[in-house]
Amino acid sequence: EAGVTQSPTHLIKTRGQQATLRCSPISGHTSVYWYQQALGLGLQFLLWYDEGEERNRGNFPPRFSGRQFPNYSSELNVNALELEDSALYLCASSYSTNEQFFGPGTRLTVL
Amino acid sequence: GEDVEQSLFLSVREGDSSVINCTYTDSSSTYLYWYKQEPGAGLQLLTYIFSNMDMKQDQRLTVLLNKKDKHLSLRIADTQTGDSAIYFCAERSNSGYSTLTFGKGTMLLVSP
Numbered sequence: 001e002a003g004v005t006q007s008p009t010h011l012i013k014t015r016g017q018q019a020t021l022r023c024s025p026i027s028g029h030t031s032v033y034w035y036q037q038a039l040g041l042g043l044q045f046l047l048w049y050d051e052g053e054e055r056n057r058g059n060f061p062p063r064f065s066g067r068q069f070p071n072y073s074s075e076l077n078v079n080a081l082e083l084e085d086s087a088l089y090l091c092a093s094s095y096s097t098n099e100q101f102f103g104p105g106t107r108l109t110v111l
Numbered sequence: 112g113e114d115v116e117q118s119l120f121l122s123v124r125e126g127d128s129s130v131i132n133c134t135y136t137d138s139s140s141t142y143l144y145w146y147k148q149e150p151g152a153g154l155q156l157l158t159y160i161f162s163n164m165d166m167k168q169d170q171r172l173t174v175l176l177n178k179k180d181k182h183l184s185l186r187i188a189d190t191q192t193g194d195s196a197i198y199f200c201a202e203r204s205n206s207g208y209s210t211l212t213f214g215k216g217t218m219l220l221v222s223p
Contacts, residue, residue: 004153006153035213041215042199042214042215043154043201045211045212058210090154092154098159099156100211101156102153104153105153
């Protein structure tokens with residue numbers, strides 16, 4: 001069974017640009033979670049989608065947004081990129097809320 | 112608010128046992144998790160424990176939960192060099208949302 005996949009692996013952008021990150025959950029999983037892992041800050045919860053709806057949002061500005069598609073894959077969009085947005089962005093999926101399985105992440109570098 | 116604390120670093124010799132500790136503040140935590148992250152990789156779910164349990168064993172891994180002290184530990188028996196990684200403790204509260212709150216991670220270094 002394929003795990004959670006994320007694309008691209010690496011993304012380099014400049015300040016002010018927009019970034020789009022993608023996540024495909026494990027087959028059968030309906031929930032997708034996004035986390036930011038920035039150096040020195042640990043893992044911070046960003047967004048939770050379930051059945052196409054945003055269910056919860058972490059303490060991030062509105063320029064962080066996303067959506068979940070009918071096939072349960074998800075996109076994370078970051079607008080007006082800032083240097084401090086440089087981080088590893090991790091996506092996780094779950095069927096029940098007890099277990100979250102993580103993908104390998106997208107490394108976003110903002111120059 | 113919710114907070115999860117871990118020591119930052121642990122060094123052990125191959126074959127020894129490793130014990131990684133974690134404390135949390137949210138008394139409504141329902142599940143507590145241990146994840147492993149190897150360099151350049153995502154997080155691998157190692158094990159988790161429901162808050163009404165005090166111990167869970169899975170092969171070389173033993174999780175102990177002291178709910179009164181809000182203390183969680185992960186013991187790795189017969190630690191191998193391949194166990195070198197960052198270990199994250201996480202908790203899920205009973206707030207109705209299924210998001211996880213993570214500690215900053217403990218780097219485990221296993222020397223031969």
